[in-house]
Amino acid sequence: MDDNFAIQLFEGKRVRIVWDAEQEKYYFSIVDIVQVLTDSADAKQYIKKMRARDPELDSKWGTICTPVEMRAFDGKRRKVQAADLQGIFRLIQSIPSKKAEPVKQWLAKLGEQRIDQMIDPELTFQMAVEDYRRQGYSDKWINERMRSIEMRKELTDEWHRAGITEQKDFAILTNVLTQAWSGMTTGEYKRHKGLTKENLRDNMTNVELALNTLAEVTATEISRQRNPKGMAQSRQTAKEGGEVARNARADIESRLGHSVISSERASDHIRPIEEKGNAELPFEDK
Secondary structure, three states, rough: OEEEEEEEOOEEEEEEEEEEEOOOEEEEEEEHHHHHOOOOEEEEHHHHHHHOOHHHHHHHHHHOOOEEEEEEEOOOOOEEEOOHHHHHHHHHHHHOOOHHHHHHHHHHHHHHHHHHHHOOOOOHHHHOOOOHHHHHHHHHHHHHHHHHHHHHHHHHHHHOOOOOOOOHHHHHHHHHHHHHHHOOHHHHHHHHOOOOOOOHHHHHHHHHHHHHHHHHHHHHHHHHHHOOOOHHHHHHHHHHHHOOOOHOOOOOHHHHHHOOOOOHHHOOOOOOOOOOOOOOOOOOOO
């Protein structure tokens, strides 16, 4: 499952969505869709009653519903009941709601947007920017994050060209690079920030992001020059890229007089999505 997570709004209500790149389809949070359609105070209880009164839906629930990891509104990631567009349309048939047709049109529009994004990748970036803004990140931080996404893609493309195909090997190389500049593996870094399944880069300060991007850009350029083959040679280029960023980090810290490796995370600075007026509340180092 791709980590292409987003929150879409329908009439001011949030719907969690994940794009599965392998299957090329959206998965929607069933609870969120039911909440939009029914305005129920307890969408989970509504789903139980809906299944009880629709035996056919209940019998097919195992094929309609797919456990998908999504970010809860407290920022943590959990597996929730989700369905693709076909499954959601089947659910809509079981819910008497005046919103059924507008929701169908909205879902169709989302599908059209995704096709447009596949044709024009810049639209995907624009969507990500809006998602980060809704979560309260500052424009300065978002700009750094978008650059880091682009640079990360170039690095993974280079690793793939070097013959790296297994996900576990990508994770190993990322650990090598991260440890070289920060002194911690990605797992240790996440524990340092008190994270579990949250995205590490989404919880980095501007300086941390900049150093991580420097490490990745340097590793990419070294790899392009040396044309490594296989895991061992790619590991060496990842290590050297991280070392360049480590030297930059040491220089910054000598001038500032303190470590730039922060234990802070985004939730320490960003107000919950429900709160208004948070556009000026940045997540950036002080």
